[in-house]
Amino acid sequence: MKRNATAVWQGTGKEGNGHLTTQSTVLNQTQYSFNSRFAEGVGTNPEELVAAAHAGCFTMKLSFNLSGAGFTPENLETKCEITFENGEITLSHLTLNAKVPEISKEKFDELVADAEANCPISKLLNTKITVDATLA
Numbered sequence: 001m002k003r004n005a006t007a008v009w010q011g012t013g014k015e016g017n018g019h020l021t022t023q024s025t026v027l028n029q030t031q032y033s034f035n036s037r038f039a040e041g042v043g044t045n046p047e048e049l050v051a052a053a054h055a056g057c058f059t060m061k062l063s064f065n066l067s068g069a070g071f072t073p074e075n076l077e078t079k080c081e082i083t084f085e086n087g088e089i090t091l092s093h094l095t096l097n098a099k100v101p102e103i104s105k106e107k108f109d110e111l112v113a114d115a116e117a118n119c120p121i122s123k124l125l126n127t128k129i130t131v132d133a134t135l136a
Helices: 034-038 046-068 105-118 120-124
Strands: 005-010 017-022 030-033 075-085 088-099 128-135
Touching: 030 034, 046 075, 046 088, 046 105, 046 120, 088 105, 105 120, 105 128
Parallel strands: 088 128
Antiparallel strands: 005 017, 017 030, 075 088
16 A cells, blocks of 8 residues: 655745645645744644644554454544654654543553554654553
């Protein structure tokens, strides 16, 4: 399987702007610019997209882990915060709120740790990854 996205940029790094389109067209000429990356401009930015990818990948991997261990999650909600400092991503922090009936905290923590280490986006990122997980 292969997936793709296309970035188009016009102009200088600071004054220019661009757009992103994904294969699925969920992003379809979605604006990005210096201001959307480094200030509060309209549009997306690479770090926000990495955060979405990591949150989604981790949550799906955890769901597979739980199901494989015989548990059915009622709800998994993960927020990912990407820290971008001095031109590099230095941290991906995941905050998970989960509702999983009949699971012990120890088993839950074990499956969370596995998802943190083994989801494909975690494996791709060359940065520190942390997780705060709350089991309701």
